Amino acid sequence: MNEQSDSWFSPASPPPHWDPEQADPNRYVDPALQQVQYRQPAAHQQPYYGGYPDHQAAPVAYGAPAPGMDAIPAQAPVATAPGSESNLYEHQFEYQGHYDAGHQAPVEEKPAYEIPEIPETGWSAAPSRRRRWIGRILLLGVLAMQALLSLRLSDSASPEEAVNLVVGRQQYDHLLDGTAVTTDLVDRVPGSASLYPALAGAADHLGGLTAVRLLSLVFTLIGTALLYSVTRRMFNERVAASAAAAYAVLQSTVVVGYYASPDALALMLVAFAAWIVLYTDRAPVFAVLAAAPVAALAAAVNHTAVLVLPTLLLLAVHTAWPYKGPAQGILRGGMLGLATAALLVVTGVFTDISDSTLSRGQGSESTTDILSLSLQWSGLFLLLAIGGSIAWVRRERMNEAVDVDSVPGSPLRRAALGLTLCATAVLVPLLQAQLHTSAGMFRHIAFGLLLAAPMAGLGITRMIGAHFRHPQLGILVWVLMLALGISQSADRSESWASSGSLAKVLSEHVDGKGTYLTAVDGLPQYYLDAETSPGQWTSLREGKVADVTKGRYGLIVLDTTSAAAGSARDKAITQAIRAGGHYRLIAQLPHRDTGKAGVYRVYVKQ
Incomplete structure (x- = not known):
């Protein structure tokens, strides 16, 4: 076998054999194509690309055509001198014919599996529907926990x-x-x-x-x-x-x-x-x-x-x-x-x-x-x-x-x-x-x-x-x-638990006709809405020391942690309660406000 043979014949075709009648010792003839002549394809015909190395002459005869194909009439071979610039690869084979009824046109087979394009990372930081729903589920859990803590x-x-x-x-x-x-x-x-x-x-x-x-x-x-x-x-x-x-x-x-x-x-x-x-x-x-x-x-x-x-x-x-x-x-x-x-x-x-x-x-x-x-x-x-x-x-x-696109x-x-x-x-x-x-x-x-x-x-x-x-x-x-x-x-x-106790004590000593002084704004008016009206209650900030001295209030509520506690007005009212002799202490209710311990003091007119 010629040492250059594996450079031009297909592994699927039968091996070439030595033809002693040929003048060129390097010429090989494929026995399966002995009866077929080759020729230059016409311009309108689809060519079959094939050929032989430049230094070899084309075979004169080839084997029988494939089933269902019409053979091309034999023509004279084209002579090509060894070493010529003409390339036999330019001479292409052609079958003129058509497929028989029993033969189907070749169909390109798709591979069973294609390797997908591999991303640079296994996950993406881009917004996605899955990411949004996971975030919403976490948010719902946070809101549920917050509601339970408050309730x-x-x-x-x-x-x-x-x-x-x-x-x-x-x-x-x-x-x-x-x-x-x-x-x-x-x-x-x-x-x-x-x-x-x-x-x-x-x-x-x-x-x-x-x-x-x-x-x-x-x-x-x-x-x-x-x-x-x-x-x-x-x-x-x-x-x-x-x-x-x-x-x-x-x-x-x-x-x-x-x-x-x-x-x-x-x-x-x-x-x-x-x-x-x-x-x-x-x-x-x-x-x-x-x-x-x-x-x-x-x-x-x-x-x-x-x-x-x-x-x-x-x-x-x-x-x-x-x-x-x-x-x-x-x-x-x-x-x-x-x-x-x-x-x-x-x-x-x-x-x-x-x-x-x-x-x-x-x-x-x-x-x-x-x-x-x-x-x-x-x-x-x-x-x-x-x-x-x-x-x-x-x-x-x-x-x-690494694929984040941001400003x-x-x-x-x-x-x-x-x-x-x-x-x-x-x-x-x-x-x-x-x-x-x-x-x-x-x-x-x-x-x-x-x-x-x-x-x-x-x-x-x-x-x-x-x-x-x-x-x-x-x-x-x-x-x-x-x-x-x-x-x-x-x-x-x-710290608000004592509010109900204070309202219970006050409800026993008020009615819809009296006038009352309180340092705890809001609580008596809210809880005693059925017994009194808001206009009957006077804030300690607006109350007069002289009215306390004269005993014009039917009830007085003081708070040691109120905003007015320790002020000059608070001290003056406390002194007036003690000096006037019109009031007596009936209740002291401890409570806490802003981390500080305080006491509600309730005085009623004697």
Whole structure:
């Protein structure tokens, strides 16, 4: 066999044999093609590509044609000199004919299995339906747990709840039949008296205190769901679930979730305003104006919400900066700020805020005690938020997925956003410390923690690490926050347990004709609504020392933990009770308020 033979004959064809009659010793003839001549194909015919090496001559005769094919008449071979530039590969074989009826045209066979294209990673960080549903299921679990933690706090009404409900009843009656509002507790409502109190009065008319608290629970759950959506927009589902789970177990969240006050509604509105700001970051600049009425309404419902409005403005700037540039981002924040301020001024809410919240009377508590309480209620949460901000500044992503397509951000801008959100969490404690009172701080602190929650969720995920490297650390921190939330909310609820005992004692010594003086605003008016009218009760802040000395009040209630406790008026009234000789002490009921032990003292006229 020629040493070059395996370079041109097919392994499927029979081996060539040696033809001694041929002059060329290198010429081979295929016995299966001896009767077939070859020729140059016509231009309109489909060629069969084949041939022989340049130094070989084409065979003169070939074997019989294949079954079902017509043989081509023999023609003279084309002579080709050895070494000529003419290539026999250009001479192509052709069968003129057709397939018989029993033969089918060849069908290209598909492989039984094709290797799919292998992605660079085994998973993708891109949004997907499966990822969204897993996040929603986790959110439902968080909301269910939050509801259970709040519903267990079913005690008697606190003084603040009683104030809201007394005003709410009168506001509801005023809306229905125009009855005049006669109570002097309107200025004790931490917001507009015509907004939440009227809603609470309607709920109280339908189902009493339980219905009003359930309304607050609905508002709080919606606020947590909006927090999840906001955090998911800023980061991803994992951070959003961590933020919602951490925020849901805080003492302030648990208590406000079953508390008849404007805080739950205002928190939901703040979360809704932040949601609008986040989801319009790539829309036209004027779209952010949709958040202005929501933010203004939140400040009107609860005046404490005005403290977090600057954070919403800065959030509008930071979120639009990567997509629209610094000029458009600053314009966006400025438009939101001007629109919100205009609404507050036009509606008169700004004047009410400056009179009630920013110019509130000074208390007697020390700054150290107030800040210590704040650290007990939110210290661990704030530490997580600060840690998450620092980790985010150092590294924007954990690089779990290499195919993430995102707008890169500068460390300076990330630091500014993290500082803005974390600083919001300390605004309320600093204001309370400046006023030297912790009254209501356990509720108001939730406003700052709501906006700092995304950074706290980021801190938990960075603690766990990429690909859930250290899940035990995240679980440990969350369980610790859960234990603190359960313990602190239970202590808060127990401080209201003596409200029912106080109402029982008072009901035995009041009627519909007398005049009464109380330092516990709201409780007597709410629980003794059937025996007395709100106009019969005078607040200790409005009572006159001379009337006490003359014995004009049929009953006096003092509280050692009230806002007026220790003030000059409180001391003067206590001295008048002792010096006048018209009153005798009939009951002393211990209670706790804001972690401090107090006593209700009840005096009746002799």
